[in-house]
Amino acid sequence: MRLIIKHLYLHLLLLTTFSFSISESDSNLINSFIFRRGTYSGEGTFYAVGLGACGQVNNNEQMVAALPAQQFDHLTSKKACGSTAVVERGGKHVTVKIIDRCAGCQLGDIDLSPAAFQELASPKEGRVHVIYTLHL
Template sequence: MFSKLAALTAVFAVLPMFALAQSGTGDATFFSPGLGACGVTNSNSDPIVAISSQIFNNGLCGRQMNVNFQGRSVTVTVVDSCPGCGSGDIDLSPSAFSQLADPSVGRIQGVQWNIV
């Protein structure tokens, strides 16, 4: 009985780590950051991301995300939610977006990302 309880406790202790392991593919846009949902104020030059409110939770605040698009990549920090984003879409700071594409395009499709 004790070993079953210990095993279940171990499984439930590890589950939150898997729940936070997120990845996706979607569109990327950029925004002018300020005070985000994580309680941190950021600027246009900070490498940050707002993620869809469908997957955002406070456990993701401060987590790093690798973002890839057509052979370019950038690492950003989750600081905000994006209520207007679809489930795989992300909203980057202008400096992070410019590492993936020219900001004049406004939106890029097929961006792959994963939270590390």
């Protein structure tokens, strides 16, 4: 792990100092690190929970969520399904289980079950800024 972090640090240092192309394998390493270990900032929304991309039927009262398609697909359902995320807004937080893929979400967004959304905001708000940390 230290080697990956050192490798990532050197690439980021070089990117801020020089302009050049990085190889596809280095790009994959950086993307993999970012998608796995990041804290994300974006829009929190809610949706009607049912049969999700992980193949399980869940309901609106459970603390569950859907990741953006780009992120879910990068991780593969094997890694994404069942992972957890701690979602925060204005001093409130909720821990959710990842059970679905959100086709309409941008990287940084997260689509929550109605119950999870209500832990952070009123459903009348509909869309709120959140920060979440993904735990694989």
